[in-house]
Amino acid sequence: MSDTEYSGADTSAAEPTPDVTDDVALDVRGLTKIYPDGTLAVDDIDFSINDGDFCVLIGPSGCGKSTTLHSLVGKIPVTEGEVRLGGVDITDAPTYERDIGLVFQDFQLFPHLTVGENIEYGLQRLQVDADERAERVTNIVEMMRLESLADRQPEELSAGQKQRVALARSMVLEPKLLLLDEPLGDMDYKLQKHMERELLRLHRELDTTFVYVTHDQTQAMRLADQIVVMNDGKVEQSDSVERVYNEPATAFVSAFVGDSNTFTGELTDVSEDGSYAHIETPLGTFLATTKNLRSDPPSLVGEQIPFSVRPQYLEVTDELDNSVSCRVDDVIHQPGSGTQVILEATTTDGTPHELQLKSFDRIEPSDTVSVGWSADHATLLEQTSVVDGIDLGTDILGE
Amino acid sequence: MTTSAISLEAVTKSFREETVLRDIELEIEDGEFCVVLGPSGCGKSTLLKCIAGLIDSDDGTISLDGRDTAEMSVQDRNLGYVFQEFEETLFPHKTVAENIAFGLEHGEQERSPEEIDEIIDDMLSLLAIEETRDDLPSALSGGQQQRVELARQLSRECPIMLFDDPLADLDYKLQKRMELEMRSLHADLESTFLYITHNQDQALKLADKLVVMNHGMIEQIGTPESVYHNPQTAFVCRFVGDSNALVTEGVPTDVGDGVVDVETEIGPITATTQNGTEKETGIVIVRPEAVSLDTADCETTVTGVLEGRTYTGETTEFALSIDGLDREFYVVVPNDPDIGSVGETMELGWNIDDALYFEKLSVTDAVTSSDLLGE
Known part of the structure; x- marks a missing residue:
């Protein structure tokens, strides 16, 4: 995991464009794409990726992540903005001059060439001499563990093997950047998990910058050094996995990346040192931490502010800072990963509010329970989203 | 002795030279949520189609509520069947309500228009898609369309429901939401659910009874806990968890x-x-x-x-x-x-x-x- 802070972290605030350093492999500034029919697919986004990092672009269907990826590779002309790779402006460069490799979900191997010939093909086109070609193919075949498959035809390979060949074919060209467009999308669950680990290993060994697009947030969390969360054509947050998960910039990020329980209410008062605030919600008044807020907490008194609590921080107890009485709707014991409890609390006006609790141990709650959490795990979030007027349920579930 | 909702005895099926089901023995009790889990090509879809009557098995007996299906047509079996490719099963020119009503109007049971309306309302509310009542399928998201297909099948009140990996094509977040809904639907309807998937995470979450298949054979049958903690073969241990x-x-x-x-x-x-x-x-x-x-x-x-x-x-x-x-x-x-x-x-x-x-x-x-x- 890279411990570097990412420069594209907060796109909602009007920050100056950070200086591009040698560490930055890819820098995207003000990227905008309007399709001929007037659809604004990508709306003035900024993010940068450090050299050698594994960056994952994630967001709900239609959020603009695929358009962004296709803009990077030059398949779609951008309407406005700038894309720099290794400091060089490639915004208008043709695809073949960009030094970017691309791997798709459907592999796109040449069916009439062997594995070895598929991998060598790009080098031949670049007129690399025979000795160097042989050496580079041998090296990449070894790294991808394809030695025993080099003479096979693509049709003789399993899906996982084809994907490794597709990766090898791109990587042998030694691109500055490798883009992966949902490469594990069509695979069986088990193979997907296996390939995620293979990708992590290859990324460590290759030391190339990866940009990976997916809608699967667990895959994003498992693979990424850096996550760019997109929504409705904008970047909600671009940050390390730790920060996206533990210090989400918006309620959208908190709900989209990982599971979370989100509450909204009026911020009524702030503790003397400013670290905690009371929030009056239809479920009761709760104490939450202000550590994630950008504004001075007292300035938010009287405003409606959301906060979220991760399910693993909810406990069956009334001895923590906050508690609420719930009916237990469902208890799911999942061997190997503990217990998930679906709870229903009722607001003062009688509306049901669903909560989720996760325990790494096996627990057997009774039918009605008091569920509690500490103020330190209730994170106040200043914004619901960088997109105006968003409805979390609707926009995250795509309903 | 109570009769199983679904019972398979020595069921075998081959396509040309290839045996896809070998000697399948399986009892699914009334009201049970049974999940069949296995890799692509293990035979789980063929198994589901044999039960539905879409494919004839070569050998063995398949019984539904104690009745041998050998002489039963697909319609007589009275099964709900939800496919993965739900987009192709909805009528594109009919609204959501009309799609659900179709099965009810053409069912065995005579129902008044008022009764049908009431069932549609109940189903839409159960699946939390009330607002889509008058929309055409093309106006709905993938998740909503899948729920309409579920509503259509569930409204037929079939005692046995078959599901062919119905959540596989949905976005991750929606999949997680629908898994919880499948559990609560099963609890509310008290029907027998037979559900096939390659996703072990989903299988462990949904099943009362878990069946692990490989190469056309059943590797193990048990509760998720017993299969996970006491796998009988290395394959089961590797595939589940x-x-x-x-x-x-x-x-x-x-x-x-x-x-x-x-x-x-x-x-x-x-x-x-x-x-x-x-x-x-x-x-x-x-x-x-x-x-x-x-x-x-x-x-x-x-x-x-x-x-x-x-x-x-x-x-x-x-x-x-x-x-x-x-x-x-x-x-x-x-x-x-x-x-x-x-x-x-x-x-x-x-x-x-x-x-x-x-x-x-x-x-x-x-x-x-x-x-x-x-x-």
């Missing part, structure tokens, strides 16, 4: 109480036997969540070098290289412990109970240890 596998060499030494000493790729290991101790080769499996990085109380310890560390919010996965092993060894611990930097030598350990020794890799002898290690 996460695992590290170590290939063994030579016949193990029985040291009593179901425990053996056995030579593995990373040296000698003491393990608990699962299905025999007589063969020259076998496999030892250790689940990543059973491995500890605090080894003070561990019965077995080994040393590895940390290659990668992946924080996923709820858990952290450590990838280690161990001398003698040509693949990484994984350890998963809750949360984000403040230990381990890449390149560091770490000690890891587990208890003898957590190292499972299998000499029988699968119920089919076709499975080799390299199949289990590969992709």
